[in-house]
Amino acid sequence: MDFDLDPPLIALRDRVAAFVRDEVIPAESQPVDDALVASLRAKARRAGIYGPQLPVEFGGLGLGIVPLCVLFEQAGRSFLGALALHCSAPDEGNMHLLSLFATHAQRERWLRPLAEGEFRSCFAMTEPAPGAGSDPTMMETRATRVDGGWRIDGHKWFATGAEGARLTITMAVSDPDAAPHKRASMFLVATDSPGYQFLRAVPTMGGHGLGGHCELQYEGVFVSDDHVLGAPGDGFRMAQIRLAPARLTHCMRWLGAAQRSLEIAIARVKEREAFGKKLAEHQSIQWMIADSEIDLHASRLMVMEAAWKHEQGSDIRHESSICKVFVAEAVNRVIDRAIQMCGALGFSSDLPLEHFFREARAFRIYDGPSEVHRMVIARNVIGKT
Ligand SMILES: Cc1cc2nc3c(=O)[nH]c(=O)nc-3n(C[C@H](O)[C@H](O)[C@H](O)COP(=O)(O)OP(=O)(O)OC[C@H]3O[C@@H](n4cnc5c(N)ncnc54)[C@H](O)[C@@H]3O)c2cc1C
Known part of the structure; x- marks a missing residue:
C-alpha cells in the first residue's frame, strides 16, 4: 500500500492548515452567528478552499473522499473551521444527498443556494420515544398520499441546525405495509410550509453551534410530489449512502480537534513545572501523550483506509462502523x-479543550451510538465466520 499523499494534496492541505491557523482560530473568541460564518466563508473563497466536497459546478473543489478526509482533519482543528469552508454537518451531508439524488429542478432550487451559503438546512430523522432513534425503523412520522402530493404528520427532535434553517430533509414512513427498510421516504420540506412548527432548540451540554439541536412538529404539512427526494420508499437506502462516507468525514473533523488538543497539552506540559521538573518530564504525563498519539495514529490510518476503499468502489459500511466506534471513543x-x-487551565474556557470535550461526548451517540455499531460489526463478523 502507498501511504504517501500526492504533492498537490499536501500543498492544499497546508493551505487549509494555514487558513485555519491564521484566519479561523483567531475568530474563535467571537460570537458564532451567521455574519461571522459568512465573513469566514468569503475569506475561504478568496483562499480557493471553499466547499472542498461540493461539485465544481456548484462552486466547490469537487474532491473525492480521500483528499476530503485529509482536508477535513485540518478544518476540524477549530470548531469554526468546517463552517468556514462550508463543509460542516449537517449541510455537508445534505448537499451530498442533494447532489446524488435531487432532480435538476430540486438541485437548482435547493442545492445551488445551499452551496452558496444563502441558507442553512437540517436533517430530521430522530424522534422522541417511542419513535425512531437507534432503531430508525421505529419511525412514527407519517407521509400520507393526498391529491398531488403528500401530507406529513409527526414529531422530530435533535434536528441539528434547524433553528433558522430554510430546508428540512425529513424522513417519514410513506408505505407502512412495506418491508421495514422500504417504508420510509425523504421529503424536502421548506420551513415556512404551513403546519411545520419549530418547537425549541433542546438545551444540551454542547456549545449550541449554529441552529442548535431542535424539536419540530409536523401537522398536516403538505408537500407536492416534486418535494420527494429520490424514489418513494428509498429513504433508508439513501440515508445509508449519506451516512457511510459522512461518518468518515465526521471522524476526520473530530480527529483535527483531538490533534489540536494534544498539541495544546504538550505545549503546556513543556512549560509548566511541578515537583522540581517540567510536567513533560514526568513519566505518567509521557504515557498520556503516548496513549493519545497511538489513538490519533490508529484513528487516522483506519479512516484513511476506509476512505481509500470507498474510492475504489467498495462497500464500506462495515469499515465505517469500525471507524465510527473507534474514533468517537479515541477522540473522547x-x-x-x-x-x-x-489541570485547572484545561477545565477553563481560556483554552478550547472544555468546548471540544462537551461537544465530543455526543459523537459517541449521533451517527449511530457505539453500541449499535458494535452490534452491526459483530453481526457482520459472525455472519462471515
Ligand atoms: C448532538 C446531537 C446531534 C444530533 N443530530 C441529529 C440530526 O441532525 N438529525 C437526526 O435525525 N438526529 C440527530 N441526532 C440524534 C441521533 O441520531 C440519535 O440520538 C441516535 O440515533 C440515538 O437515538 P436515541 O437518542 O433515540 O437513543 P435510543 O434509541 O433511546 O438509545 C439509547 C441508548 O441505548 C443504547 N442502545 C441502543 N441500541 C442498542 C443495542 N442494539 N444494543 C445495545 N445498546 C443499545 C445506546 O447506548 C444508546 O445510546 C443527534 C443527536 C445528538 C446527541
Whole structure:
C-alpha cells in the first residue's frame, strides 16, 4: 500500500492548515452567528478552499473522499473551521444527498443556494420515544398520499441546525405495509410550509453551534410530489449512502480537534513545572501523550483506509462502523487526557479543550451510538465466520 499523499494534496492541505491557523482560530473568541460564518466563508473563497466536497459546478473543489478526509482533519482543528469552508454537518451531508439524488429542478432550487451559503438546512430523522432513534425503523412520522402530493404528520427532535434553517430533509414512513427498510421516504420540506412548527432548540451540554439541536412538529404539512427526494420508499437506502462516507468525514473533523488538543497539552506540559521538573518530564504525563498519539495514529490510518476503499468502489459500511466506534471513543479519550494534563487551565474556557470535550461526548451517540455499531460489526463478523 502507498501511504504517501500526492504533492498537490499536501500543498492544499497546508493551505487549509494555514487558513485555519491564521484566519479561523483567531475568530474563535467571537460570537458564532451567521455574519461571522459568512465573513469566514468569503475569506475561504478568496483562499480557493471553499466547499472542498461540493461539485465544481456548484462552486466547490469537487474532491473525492480521500483528499476530503485529509482536508477535513485540518478544518476540524477549530470548531469554526468546517463552517468556514462550508463543509460542516449537517449541510455537508445534505448537499451530498442533494447532489446524488435531487432532480435538476430540486438541485437548482435547493442545492445551488445551499452551496452558496444563502441558507442553512437540517436533517430530521430522530424522534422522541417511542419513535425512531437507534432503531430508525421505529419511525412514527407519517407521509400520507393526498391529491398531488403528500401530507406529513409527526414529531422530530435533535434536528441539528434547524433553528433558522430554510430546508428540512425529513424522513417519514410513506408505505407502512412495506418491508421495514422500504417504508420510509425523504421529503424536502421548506420551513415556512404551513403546519411545520419549530418547537425549541433542546438545551444540551454542547456549545449550541449554529441552529442548535431542535424539536419540530409536523401537522398536516403538505408537500407536492416534486418535494420527494429520490424514489418513494428509498429513504433508508439513501440515508445509508449519506451516512457511510459522512461518518468518515465526521471522524476526520473530530480527529483535527483531538490533534489540536494534544498539541495544546504538550505545549503546556513543556512549560509548566511541578515537583522540581517540567510536567513533560514526568513519566505518567509521557504515557498520556503516548496513549493519545497511538489513538490519533490508529484513528487516522483506519479512516484513511476506509476512505481509500470507498474510492475504489467498495462497500464500506462495515469499515465505517469500525471507524465510527473507534474514533468517537479515541477522540473522547484524547481530549480528556489533554484537559488532565493542563489541570485547572484545561477545565477553563481560556483554552478550547472544555468546548471540544462537551461537544465530543455526543459523537459517541449521533451517527449511530457505539453500541449499535458494535452490534452491526459483530453481526457482520459472525455472519462471515
Ligand atoms: C448532538 C446531537 C446531534 C444530533 N443530530 C441529529 C440530526 O441532525 N438529525 C437526526 O435525525 N438526529 C440527530 N441526532 C440524534 C441521533 O441520531 C440519535 O440520538 C441516535 O440515533 C440515538 O437515538 P436515541 O437518542 O433515540 O437513543 P435510543 O434509541 O433511546 O438509545 C439509547 C441508548 O441505548 C443504547 N442502545 C441502543 N441500541 C442498542 C443495542 N442494539 N444494543 C445495545 N445498546 C443499545 C445506546 O447506548 C444508546 O445510546 C443527534 C443527536 C445528538 C446527541
